Amino acid sequence: MIALSDAARRDLDRTSQFALFLAERASGAFRVTTGASPHQVLHRDNKARLLYFAPVEVARRPVFVSMPLINTWTIFDLLPGRSVIERLVGAGHPVYLVDWGRPGPEDAETPLARYVDTTLGRMADRALRHVAATTGAADQLDAIGYCVGGTFLTMHVARAPARFRRLCTLATPIDFHASGRLAAWSKPEHFPLDALVDGLGNYPKEMMRESFRMLRPTGDGAKWHGLWSRVEDEGFRTLWAALEQWNGDGVDFPGEAYREYVRRCYFDNALVAGGWMLDGSPVDLGRGAVPVHAIAASADHIVPAAAAFGIERAWGRALPVAPRVTTQTIRGGHVGVCVGRDLPEALLAWLASE
Amino acid sequence: MPVDKTTEPFAAFQGEMYNTWEKAMGAWWDQVLESPAFYDTVKSVGPMAQARGQYRQAMDSALRELQLPTRDDVVRLTKIVTQVEDRLLAQEDLLLQVQDRLIAMEREALKARIEAAEARIAAEAASRAAAAPAPAETAPAAPAAASTSANTGRRGAR
Structure with missing residues (x-):
C-alpha cells in the first residue's frame, strides 16, 4: 500500500513536471540549438550549400555526406554528444555535407536530374577541389547518403563514379516496393500524383509529415508516454525537444522532381527493375562500380530493411565483376538511428575498413 | 528507466x-x-x-x-535570378575546367622541358665521354713508365 502511494506521488510529480515542460516549450522559453558544430559554407548552388566541417587535425580521409531533401541537415548534428558529424570530425575526418536548403515555389519545375546530376556533381567537385587545396590527401571521396539523400547519391554514383571511392547508404530506399505501407499507399491507382503536383506545385512538408505519422499511428502515443516517463531526465528532455523541433521543421519537395521520383521509384520501382531514363541517360544501378555498405535501422517504419537492402540485388549486376555490397542493421528507428550511439561507431568502422 | x-x-x-x-x-x-x-x-x-x-x-x-503583382510574378522574377545564377555557375564550372587543363598543360610542358633538358644533358655527357681519352690498357710497371704510358694513351685517342 505504501509502495503504491509512493508510486502515485512520484507520478503526480512527474505529471506536474511534464505540464511545466510543455508550458515552457509552448512559451518558446525552451529552445534548443541544433547544428551547432562549427562549419563554413564552401559553395552555394541555388538553395543548396556545401558545408565543410574541419577537424582539428586532418588524420583520415574526407567524407562526403548527402542529406535528405525533405528535412534539414541538422539531424546529423542535433546536439553535442548526439551528433554524427561531431564524431566523424573528432576522429579526424574532414566532412563535406550537402544541405539542400528550402526550395520555394520558383523551384517547382526544377527537374530531378538537376539535383541528382548537376548539384551533387558540383558539390562533390568543389569538395575534392577543397581537399586538393588544403591537404591533397585524397583524389576520391568516401560518400554517405541518408534517406532520400542516399537515393539521390546512389543514383549519382552509379551514373558518375569517378569522384567516389565507395558509398555508404543509411536508411536509403532502393527497393521501393518493399517499403511496406508506404508502397501500398503510393500505388498509381491510389495516389493522385499528377493532381497533387499540378495543384500544389511543390509537395508540402505538412502532407509528407502526416503520411509518415500515419505509417505508425500509435507513434504519437509512444512519444508522449516516453516523455512523461523520463521527464525528470534533463538530457532526455533536451533530446526530445530537439527531435520535436527538427521533426516540425520539414522542407517541401520540389514538384517536378517529386513527380519523377514517385513515378519512377514508387510506381515503377525502377531502381531495382531498371528502365529509367533520366535526362537522356539511364539510371542503372547495375553499372554501380564502387563498393557499397548499406545500413538499415531495425525499427524503421519508413524505410524497412528490405527496402534499404534492395541495393544488394541491383548494384553492379551488369558488370563482369560486381563490387562488394555489405549490409548492417543498427538498433533504432528511421530518425532515432541518427542520434543513437551506434551509428557513428558503425560509420567510423566502415571508414576505417579497406 | x-x-x-x-x-x-x-x-x-x-x-x-x-x-x-x-x-x-x-x-x-x-x-x-x-x-x-x-x-x-x-x-x-x-x-x-x-x-x-x-x-x-x-x-x-x-x-x-x-x-x-501576383505570386506568379514574384515566382517568375525569382526564376530569372535562379537562371542567371545557373549560368554563372556553369561559367564557373567551365573556368575551373579550363584552369584544370591549363595546370595539366603547364605540368606537361614542364615535364617535356625537363625531359628535353635531361636528353640534352645525356647527349652532352655522351659526346664528352666519346671525346674523352680511352683509358690506358696496360698497367704501369713503375711511376716513370706510367707517365709515358699515359701520354701514349692520350695521343692514341687523338
Missing part, C-alpha cells in the same frame, strides 16, 4: 495498460489504413489539391486585374 515490478505495482499496471492500449490501437489503425475507405480518402486529396491550384490562379487573375 527500468521499472521494478515487484515493488512498483502501480508502474507495472500503468505499463501494462499502455501496452494493451498501443496494441489495440495499432490493430484498429491497421484496419483503418488498409480499408477501401482510407484509399478513397487518399484519392480525394487530388481534387482538393486541384481546387487549391485553381483558387490560386483565380487569386492571381484578380490581382492582375487590380494591377498588383
Whole structure:
C-alpha cells in the first residue's frame, strides 16, 4: 500500500513536471540549438550549400555526406554528444555535407536530374577541389547518403563514379516496393500524383509529415508516454525537444522532381527493375562500380530493411565483376538511428575498413 | 528507466495498460489504413489539391486585374535570378575546367622541358665521354713508365 502511494506521488510529480515542460516549450522559453558544430559554407548552388566541417587535425580521409531533401541537415548534428558529424570530425575526418536548403515555389519545375546530376556533381567537385587545396590527401571521396539523400547519391554514383571511392547508404530506399505501407499507399491507382503536383506545385512538408505519422499511428502515443516517463531526465528532455523541433521543421519537395521520383521509384520501382531514363541517360544501378555498405535501422517504419537492402540485388549486376555490397542493421528507428550511439561507431568502422 | 515490478505495482499496471492500449490501437489503425475507405480518402486529396491550384490562379487573375503583382510574378522574377545564377555557375564550372587543363598543360610542358633538358644533358655527357681519352690498357710497371704510358694513351685517342 505504501509502495503504491509512493508510486502515485512520484507520478503526480512527474505529471506536474511534464505540464511545466510543455508550458515552457509552448512559451518558446525552451529552445534548443541544433547544428551547432562549427562549419563554413564552401559553395552555394541555388538553395543548396556545401558545408565543410574541419577537424582539428586532418588524420583520415574526407567524407562526403548527402542529406535528405525533405528535412534539414541538422539531424546529423542535433546536439553535442548526439551528433554524427561531431564524431566523424573528432576522429579526424574532414566532412563535406550537402544541405539542400528550402526550395520555394520558383523551384517547382526544377527537374530531378538537376539535383541528382548537376548539384551533387558540383558539390562533390568543389569538395575534392577543397581537399586538393588544403591537404591533397585524397583524389576520391568516401560518400554517405541518408534517406532520400542516399537515393539521390546512389543514383549519382552509379551514373558518375569517378569522384567516389565507395558509398555508404543509411536508411536509403532502393527497393521501393518493399517499403511496406508506404508502397501500398503510393500505388498509381491510389495516389493522385499528377493532381497533387499540378495543384500544389511543390509537395508540402505538412502532407509528407502526416503520411509518415500515419505509417505508425500509435507513434504519437509512444512519444508522449516516453516523455512523461523520463521527464525528470534533463538530457532526455533536451533530446526530445530537439527531435520535436527538427521533426516540425520539414522542407517541401520540389514538384517536378517529386513527380519523377514517385513515378519512377514508387510506381515503377525502377531502381531495382531498371528502365529509367533520366535526362537522356539511364539510371542503372547495375553499372554501380564502387563498393557499397548499406545500413538499415531495425525499427524503421519508413524505410524497412528490405527496402534499404534492395541495393544488394541491383548494384553492379551488369558488370563482369560486381563490387562488394555489405549490409548492417543498427538498433533504432528511421530518425532515432541518427542520434543513437551506434551509428557513428558503425560509420567510423566502415571508414576505417579497406 | 527500468521499472521494478515487484515493488512498483502501480508502474507495472500503468505499463501494462499502455501496452494493451498501443496494441489495440495499432490493430484498429491497421484496419483503418488498409480499408477501401482510407484509399478513397487518399484519392480525394487530388481534387482538393486541384481546387487549391485553381483558387490560386483565380487569386492571381484578380490581382492582375487590380494591377498588383501576383505570386506568379514574384515566382517568375525569382526564376530569372535562379537562371542567371545557373549560368554563372556553369561559367564557373567551365573556368575551373579550363584552369584544370591549363595546370595539366603547364605540368606537361614542364615535364617535356625537363625531359628535353635531361636528353640534352645525356647527349652532352655522351659526346664528352666519346671525346674523352680511352683509358690506358696496360698497367704501369713503375711511376716513370706510367707517365709515358699515359701520354701514349692520350695521343692514341687523338
